[in-house]
Amino acid sequence: MKRRILFAIIAAVLIVAVPTTAFSQSKKSTSRTDVNLSLVGVVSTLDPFKTSLTVDLMLFKQIYESLYYIDDYAKPHGRIASSHTTSPDGLVYTFNLRKDAFFHNGDPVKASDVVFSFKTAIASPVLAPYVNVIKEVKKIDDSTVQITLKQPYTPFLNNSSQVFIVSEKAYTAAGNKFGATITGAGTGPFKVVKYDGNTRIELEAFPKYYLGEAAIKKVIFIPMSDQSTGLIAFENGELDFFGVPSSNWKEITESGKYEYTLAPSSHISYILLNPSSGVLKNQDLRYAINYAVDRELINIVAYEGYADEAYHMMHPEYITGASDNTFKFSYNPAKVKEYLKKAGYPNGVDIGVLQHTTATYYPKIAQVFQAQLADFGIKCSLQGGETSALVGGWRAGQFNMLCSGFNAVLDYDYYTRYTSPDVPSSFLKFQNTDYDAKWILQQYNKGAAELDKAKREKIYFELEEYIARTACYIPVFYKTNPYAWNKNLNVKLDLNYYYIYDWSWK
Template sequence: MKRVLIAVFVFLTVLASCTAFAAEGDKTLVLRTERAVPSLDWEQTTNTSNMKVWHQMFEGLYGMDEANNGYYNELAKDVKISDDQMTYTVTLIDGVTFQNGDPLKASDVVFSYNRARKNSRFNYLTSMIEDVSSTDDKTVVFKLNKPYSPIAHTFFCVKIASEREVTEQGEKYGTVPHKAGTGAYYVTEFDVATGMKMQAYEGYWRGAPAIKNVQYVVIDDLSAAVIAFKNNELGYFEDVPLSEWDFLSEASGENNALIKGNNILFTAINYLSPTNNNILANQKVREAIFYAVNKNDINLAVSNGRGVEATQYMPSDYVATSPVSGFKTYDYNVEKSKELLKEAGYPDGVDVGTILTYGATSASKAILAQVLQANLAEVGITAQVSVMEAAVVTPRLYAQDYDICVFSDYGNYDYNNIRQQVHSESTGMYVVRYKDPASPFNWQRIEELVDAGVNTADVAKRLEYYTELWSIVMDTATILPCLHDPVGVVWAKDLDVGKPVPTYYKVRTFKWK
């Protein structure tokens, strides 16, 4: 009996030690994705959560580095722009192969772009492209139908897939694992409901990545994800709920970072609102409202002081053409606000209607709305707060059926995105309608500047145009950036992630410590 026990004991110790000395290559990095990835075809949705996953498998002509000035050349070695700004000649870098082994050819780029052009989801990226063609295996020529410098965003978003692999898989493409990307990882197992397993592509053109096995799991519930991280089931957890920041930052030791995020919370005033005899058409009233906004309060309430007060439409950290100065910022000034109100003829305050927003009642926008209400009350301006479902509110915003609203905007890497907010042609997108028979604003100049910014690729020139543009917008006192939502990232003790970024992390830059 004693001998049996000893044998069992020895066996178990050996077993234990075997697992302890497992080769590093066998370790899997587990990441969380908050919603199911419906397909392995990057063209299927435009939501960021899915894109983060696809970006590990696919690459575009440009890449995005949020830590260092934004766009950089990825598969494109060289980009030459014609004088009329309408022809872009791209030379591909050498030595790139798809995960199935085929070398990258210009024809694959043409194939990928034509496929994207057919997909109406990407109209906003591809409508300016007239033609894509290849002159040889390494050169692709883009003919645009007008000058459009934000084509950089298109070069980043449109990913290159192996023409052979995609056509061979046919209908099945996207539903089963494939090796059609040039990225550092390809999918080995895929299930929409549970997530996917990825393996390192040893022949990756930048060299095989350090982390060999990656697994994405779908964890819908935020609390469950937090627990999973603490339980050492997740290796990298980004976009952490700020309410858990203290807990998680402690759990991760030194491996955490709070980064200025891409998501910015804005307050907007509908100058066309009929409420209270068109009270909001009064410029002074609007300015009074903005001067009453205490962004520090907002920061404290929404993100425990961890956010960054915003004055820009986009962070200039990675948008080189985002104006930093030269425009009104409406810094918090209660006296000024009250003075303006008096000048406008309302020394005892006024009711401006309802502050409308969407999302959960405990989430950032709703909290901001409440802080706003309190700030306004301090100067005598009264307003209700109304929080409803996004599906109900967003159409109302676009239809100009609101008084004041709180909204958020993100996913913008080229300043031209401001077109969505200020150009009359982007119906269904803007929150304030500048071009209107009753508009006192110089919307013509606004639209001219939007076009001008697009017509040149010269960064300095673009900055000039956008500065004037943003200055006009701020003068109208209709849109006010309030807060950069901070993005929290935590990662496992044995993981090294380099410099953390808020959105487009690259697993290929990670390594085990």
């Protein structure tokens, strides 16, 4: 069956590797101080309180900072905060701020800016899930902020790192134009000097950055949702660093012209079935669909086999509280037929529209998924679009099926952003379904408040078992990032993002 599906997909999808050009990047030593990069889509805003899109965050990581930076091992490192203390009951966090941190407009960072940033985050539908446990945030003095929680919350320090500190003065002065114009509200190692989210963003090193001015003095980001265009630009030397299409990975790595790595990530690519929509309300039908998904084949066609097949939404290797031992679906044609019969559709059924982002490999995932279902008489149509244009409808539950992905913060509590009934931006809230939304919310709250590691893992195990058996989310694969770059460029990569401050030219 796999062979038949694969031949059909190859014929229908036209998977063609992008031809490489004759140009190569210089191998000579360089005294360059600029770097040219691409982004996988348009930047929707410069306002860090209004978006959680990966493409936006990749830019934000260069220009904004939080109280703490959390590394790949979930360990905190001081940024705007130099240190903190926690009360014995785990309810009060007192942050001591750096006295040498400045905003890009030249103003010193003060406790009032931190208070403003957290209050703005609390009011933000995007960031509220990270900080809705906060009872009070207040200024003690210009260099001290105290945050009191409603209950003990184990992932608080981790989640608070999602709140970027902005200048209250710059943010309020800009009003409704904040996010669409340059304001100097950030504190990061680079400041925005030119901004057009559709075509070009230019950054310059911030001279007053408290860790020292960056070795890279100028950064240019070019939004390029078309990977073929990006690859040609990279090979022509117009880009210095690039996320290589998996279909061209072998060619790039064997050319001898570039440095490269397959960087791991906690990123999950997935398909979501809406249990409140039409025939997909039928759990037996969703089980049939899950059993029809051949992850190995999707990985081969969409990612040249370089990804890791996923059976859980939260990566057990990286996510605190995630387990590899909970219920999972795997490809099983006999089960597909069994559950189609149970659902009342022994000859198949039309399940409607699958929406997918047009960025990178997602169209191929959608096409392979469509072909796999068709082999069992299950029909679906595809509708592609920019993530920024689709995500509003997804958050409102206005979809039948969707195909997308996200980088998970390194704690199971992050899954609330996609499955909690209490999170407005969640794609799946379990309301108006046959499932116990109240119990799901209680489990999330219990897990976040539990300080004992073993007990916390047990709570999340039970929660994962329950959500997985609803057969709504279909984890497809954990992405590896196939990066290549100019041989003269020193590059350091983190699990999900990169920080250009750590880069330099040889």
